[in-house]
Each structure stands twice: as structure tokens, then as C-alpha cells.
Amino acid sequence: MTLALNPRFAAPATDAFVFDPDRAVEDRRDFVPRYGDDGWSLLALTQNPSQTDDVIRWRWFPEVFREPFRYASWTLINYPLPDRDVALRGAAMRSKLSVGRLTRTVSDWAMFAQWLDERGIKQLSLVTAGDLSDYGHQLAKVRGLARNTAASHLIALSRLHYYGQLYLPDTDRLVAPPWVAEGMDDYLPAASPLGENVTEPIAPATMGPLLVWALRFVEEYADDILAAFEEHRRLVEIAEGLKGPFKKGSGLRLVTYLEQLEAEGKPVPALVRDTKVSTPGVFLAGLTGTPIARVHQVMNYPRWKAYKVQNPGRCLLDTPITAKLGGEPWHSPLDFHDVPGILRHLVTACFIVLGYLTGMRTGEILALENGCCPDPQGPPEAARRHLIYARQFKVARDEDGNHQSAGVVREAPWVAVPQVVTAVRVLEQLGGHGLLFAIEVHDPLQPERRSGRSLAIATMSNRIExxxxxxxxHAQNRGRQAEAIPADPHGRVGTGRFRRTLAWHIARRPDGLVALAVQYGHMRTLISEGYGDPRELHQTGEKAQVASSRQGLDGLQDYYELAA
Structure with missing residues (x-):
């Protein structure tokens, strides 16, 4: 199918596809939006597994500008900027935009449209160069946007001007912004000194304990959590398999189980939320082989309803807790309903270990696949190391210089220290559709259109918090307050700050800049075989961890020392 491009500036029919379904990623064609939809998801256009599903919402725009910008956005998605215009406009003007940049551009247009509406300007062709100059100045001076963010807004309006000259009707054509001829510097806040990365590294007092706890989860608690996860999954599968018409005597096993609890004076498994006591249908179904609907029927008999309210208990799994914290089990027996949450924390810990001990970008981590870190080959006596083969997205361009959403395999694989290998192996045990952070495994309630993709960056950021x-x-409840993770003075930890933090520590060591360039792929040089050991951070016993954590952070550059 070919999407017809209309040179007469007529908007497509409301039921027409926003873009040709043949452009959609395989198995995503059912999710291509229609022109008249209230929101457009462009997720079907990208192969980047961690791409956020940022839907373009037309309610962002004042009503008077809604249809003009809907049509302008349609042209942006379907028409390239001609090569001659790309050459004239410079590096900032690609002929086609990535999905993330498309959505960002339309969002920037919405902010501009709201500003115009507030000033009483109801048509794009009535905007003057002076209006655009005022808007450009107020981005930084009134709204206080960062330099890169303000530049994004200016580029979006430049693109609206270029597209207007080529594809939009006269009433929707924007005059050339003054920064096209004059340059953007006068409209932007000052650049940071020497162009240094302005992302703040995570404070050592925060990063140290955070890494300690992440390593505890990955290296010590993982076996307990994975065993509980398998038991949880087994019980759910039993419950799911019992759906259907009741069979004669289907409630007898549950009644026998309840009578035994009553005879021994033991509590009945229940869900207690505030003062409400309810029946854990899936847990009791899996435990006793009773259909869920029959479970609720039996538990509503007056005898068992009263016993449940008078003797509510937890839904404990019989999987053992083997790992220790200060000589005691690190956790009490795990409750069936707590397993999904503690599993999320294990996956988050794996991400933290990967993010900090490799220096990968967030998108690269979320795009890692099962088998990305094969066991090294060769005789045992040879120096062997694990390598991670990953895709990178930031520099992935096609022959025309446009973004390649599937990414490209990194020329120099990442060196994986033992703790990183352990994190990868933990994630591989959880399964998934090729991806270590597959959405089906780690957030199955996401919309179907995200199927086959990874957790989103924003989701992972929230999970770190x-x-x-x-x-x-947990530290407070265990009387280990000294091991708590202090708040970072610069706010949320996020996902991208791990790379920046590792860079900050390494660059301040002898030969650190060289080692940094090697690991981050800026130089084609091999890393040494010597591994530092973050177990320095990971003391056991009753002592507080913070001091040793700070000391360990200063030694992590040993991972990346150059071969002599």
C-alpha cells in the first residue's frame, strides 16, 4: 500500500491512516492511528525497544489551531525535507525525524500555539518576525528553559517554516524566524563552560549505598527471589488452568484445607487492606486446586467467612529464605502478593549494576537481548573475559544521515565484570521475548501496542526511586539505618546519571580520560584483563557500609585501566 501525498493541501479523510501501514514495524500495523483520532501513537514506526509511547494529543492545541497543526504534523510524518533544504539548513535539519523527535517537535508546536492564542493571534500566516523574536527571547528569559531545550523549540519552529513553504496552505505558512538568518545564540541562554556535560553525577554518599544494595540483590538475594517467583508463577498457572464450569466436588479440597487450619487454630490466608479482609482467590486456587470462582463461593459460607475475619493470616510461600543480612535471614518468608514487587526490585538492581559498572546508555541497556553476554571460549588457563554485545542508538544513522531506529551493533563490545555477568544471568532466567527487560515479563499490564518491546526509560527511572x-x-525495620541510601542533593537518581557518575570518577584518576574514552567507545583500544572487585563495597556483618562504599567508589576505575 502506498500513502498518497496530496499537493493540493487537502487534509486526509478522518479514517485514513496517519502513515502507510507498510512503514510500520512488523506485527505493529494494527496500531497505526487514523487521521481523525484524538491521539496519535507513533510507536509502530520505531524499532527501538525502549522508545517511550508518547502519544500526540490534539487537545494540547487551542481549538483554532488544532486542525492546521494536525495537517502540519501529518506532513512532518510523511514528507521528507528535500536534500537541498537539508544542505542549506545545516546539521540540525535532518530530512526525516526519529519518532521521539517527531513527538517532541509537535509538542513544541503545541506550546507555541498556546502562546499565540494567548496573544490573540489566530492564524499562522499573521505571525510576524517580531512575534517570533519575542517568543524566542521569552523561552529562556521568562520560562527559564535550559539551552538545549530552548534550541529544540527554535529548531521546531524553523522546521514549521520550511515545511510551510513546501507543503502547507498559505494561511498556515510561518514567516522565516529571525534566528534562521541571525543564528540562535542571541535567543539562547549561555552555554556551559567548555561545553562540559551539565548532568550532575550522583553524589558518592548516595551512589555507594545504592550500589551496595543493588549488589546484595543481584549476588545474594536473587536465588531466594527467583525461587519465590517460580512458585508464584506455578500457583498462578494452576489457578488459570482451573477456569471453566465447576466439576462435582470441586470445593472439597479447599474445605478439607480449611477444616485442618481450624482444627490446629491456624490463621486462614487472607488479603488485609486497612480494616478490610478479603479472600486471596488466586493463591487459594493454586494451593488447593480449586477454581477461583468456587474459592470465593466456599469462603462466603458463614462458617469460613467468620473464621477468615477472626483469624486472617498471610499468604506465605514455602520457598526458603537462605541469604543473610547481619547473620539473620535478609527477609521474612515471602508473601504470595509481595513477590511481583520484590521481583521488580531485583530487576531494578540488575539495571543499576549494568548502568553503573558498564557505563552504557540507558537505551542500550534496555535493548540488551538474551545471549548478549556469551561465556568466553578458549582454554581455562588463557586470560578470558566476558564481553557484552549491544546496540547503540544515538549515533545510528542511515546512508542519508537520518536516524536508524533499530540502532547498530556497537563496534567495540562492552567489557563485563563478574558482577555484571551475574546481573545478566539473573535477567536471562526470567525469560522474555529476546529482550532482557521485555515488557511482557516485567510490566505485563502495559498496552498491547508495547508488546515485544522493553520497559520504558521513564518506567525504569520510577522503579529506581x-x-x-x-x-x-527495610533498613529502618532491621535497625540498620546507617545503611540507608541518602537523598541525592541534585534530585532523582534517574537512569542516565549512572554513566555520568562513572565517567566523573574515572576521569579524575590518573589516565582516567584515556580509560574513559576506551570504555565508552571513543577509541578503538582494548581494555586490560584486570578486574577490580566491588566486593570492597560489600562487607557483611554489623558495621555500617557508607565509609567503605565511598572508598570503593574511588577504586572502580580499576575496571578500565589500560593494558601496560
Whole structure:
């Protein structure tokens, strides 16, 4: 199928596809939006597994500008900027935009449209160069946008101008912005000194304990959590397999189980939320082989309903807790309903270990696949190391210089220290559709259009904050407050700051800049065989961890020392 491009500036029919379904990623054609939809998801256009599903919402635009910008956005998605215009406009003007940049550009247009509406300007062709100059100045001076963000807005309006000259009707054509001829510098806040990365590294007082706890989860607690996860999955599968019409005597095993609890004076498994006590249908179904609907029927008999309210208990799994914290089990027996949450924390810990101990970008980590870190080949006596083969996206361009959404395999694989290998192996045990962070495994309630993709970057960022909150509560409950993770003075830890933090520490060591260039792929040089050991950070016993954590952070550059 070919999408017809209309030179007469007529908008497509409301039920027409926004873009040709043949352009969609395989198995995504059913998710191509229609022109008249209230929101357009462009996720079907990209092969980047961690791409956020940022839907273009037409309610962002004032009503008077809604249809003009809907049509302008349609041209942006379907028409390239001609080569001659790309050459004239410079590096900032690609002929086609990535999905993330498309959505960002339309969002920037929405902010501009709202500004115009507030000023009483109701048509794009009525905007003057002076209006654009005012808008450009207020981005930085009034709204206080960062330099790169303000530049993004200016580039978006430049693109609206270029597209207007080529594809839009006269009423929707924007005059040339003054920064096209004058340059953007006068409209942007000052650049950071020497162009240095302005992302703040994570404070050592935060990063040290965070890494300690992440390593605890990955190296010590993982076996307990994975065993509980397998038991949880087994019980759910039993419950799911019992759906259908009741068979005669289907509730007898549950009644026998309840009578035994009653005879021994033991509590009945229940869900307790505030003052409400309810029946854990899936757990009891899996435990006793009773259909879920029949479970609820039996538990509503007056005898068992009263017993449940008077003697509510937890839904404990019989999987053992083997790992220790300070000589005691690190956790009490795991509750069936707590397993999904503790599993999320294990996956988050794996991400933290991967992010900090490799220096990968977030998108690269989330795109890792099962088998990305094969066991090294060769005789045991030979110096062997694990390597991670990953895709990179930031520099992935096609022959025309446009973004390649599938990424490209990194020329120099990442060196994987033993703790990173362990994190990869933990994730591989969880299964998934090729991806270590597959959405089907780690967030199965996501919309179907995200099927086959990974967790989104924003989701992982939120989970890191949840991990920190859980750790601090756990440390408080165990009387180990000194091991809590302090808040970072610059705010949320996020996902991208691990790479920046590792770079900050390595660059301040002898030969650190060289080692940094090697590991980050800026130089084609091999890493040494010597591995540092972050177990220095990972002392056991009753002592507080923070001091040793800081000391260990200063030694992590040993991972990346050059061969002599």
C-alpha cells in the first residue's frame, strides 16, 4: 500500500491512516492511528525497544489551531525535507525525524500555539518576525528553559517554516524566524563552560549505598527471589488452568484445607487492606486446586467467612529464605502478593549494576537481548573475559544521515565484570521475548501496542526511586539505618546519571580520560584483563557500609585501566 501525498493541501479523510501501514514495524500495523483520532501513537514506526509511547494529543492545541497543526504534523510524518533544504539548513535539519523527535517537535508546536492564542493571534500566516523574536527571547528569559531545550523549540519552529513553504496552505505558512538568518545564540541562554556535560553525577554518599544494595540483590538475594517467583508463577498457572464450569466436588479440597487450619487454630490466608479482609482467590486456587470462582463461593459460607475475619493470616510461600543480612535471614518468608514487587526490585538492581559498572546508555541497556553476554571460549588457563554485545542508538544513522531506529551493533563490545555477568544471568532466567527487560515479563499490564518491546526509560527511572524507598524502609525495620541510601542533593537518581557518575570518577584518576574514552567507545583500544572487585563495597556483618562504599567508589576505575 502506498500513502498518497496530496499537493493540493487537502487534509486526509478522518479514517485514513496517519502513515502507510507498510512503514510500520512488523506485527505493529494494527496500531497505526487514523487521521481523525484524538491521539496519535507513533510507536509502530520505531524499532527501538525502549522508545517511550508518547502519544500526540490534539487537545494540547487551542481549538483554532488544532486542525492546521494536525495537517502540519501529518506532513512532518510523511514528507521528507528535500536534500537541498537539508544542505542549506545545516546539521540540525535532518530530512526525516526519529519518532521521539517527531513527538517532541509537535509538542513544541503545541506550546507555541498556546502562546499565540494567548496573544490573540489566530492564524499562522499573521505571525510576524517580531512575534517570533519575542517568543524566542521569552523561552529562556521568562520560562527559564535550559539551552538545549530552548534550541529544540527554535529548531521546531524553523522546521514549521520550511515545511510551510513546501507543503502547507498559505494561511498556515510561518514567516522565516529571525534566528534562521541571525543564528540562535542571541535567543539562547549561555552555554556551559567548555561545553562540559551539565548532568550532575550522583553524589558518592548516595551512589555507594545504592550500589551496595543493588549488589546484595543481584549476588545474594536473587536465588531466594527467583525461587519465590517460580512458585508464584506455578500457583498462578494452576489457578488459570482451573477456569471453566465447576466439576462435582470441586470445593472439597479447599474445605478439607480449611477444616485442618481450624482444627490446629491456624490463621486462614487472607488479603488485609486497612480494616478490610478479603479472600486471596488466586493463591487459594493454586494451593488447593480449586477454581477461583468456587474459592470465593466456599469462603462466603458463614462458617469460613467468620473464621477468615477472626483469624486472617498471610499468604506465605514455602520457598526458603537462605541469604543473610547481619547473620539473620535478609527477609521474612515471602508473601504470595509481595513477590511481583520484590521481583521488580531485583530487576531494578540488575539495571543499576549494568548502568553503573558498564557505563552504557540507558537505551542500550534496555535493548540488551538474551545471549548478549556469551561465556568466553578458549582454554581455562588463557586470560578470558566476558564481553557484552549491544546496540547503540544515538549515533545510528542511515546512508542519508537520518536516524536508524533499530540502532547498530556497537563496534567495540562492552567489557563485563563478574558482577555484571551475574546481573545478566539473573535477567536471562526470567525469560522474555529476546529482550532482557521485555515488557511482557516485567510490566505485563502495559498496552498491547508495547508488546515485544522493553520497559520504558521513564518506567525504569520510577522503579529506581521505588527501590531506594524500599531499601530505606527495610533498613529502618532491621535497625540498620546507617545503611540507608541518602537523598541525592541534585534530585532523582534517574537512569542516565549512572554513566555520568562513572565517567566523573574515572576521569579524575590518573589516565582516567584515556580509560574513559576506551570504555565508552571513543577509541578503538582494548581494555586490560584486570578486574577490580566491588566486593570492597560489600562487607557483611554489623558495621555500617557508607565509609567503605565511598572508598570503593574511588577504586572502580580499576575496571578500565589500560593494558601496560
Amino acid at each position: 521505588s527501590f531506594i524507598e524500599w531499601v530505606n524502609t
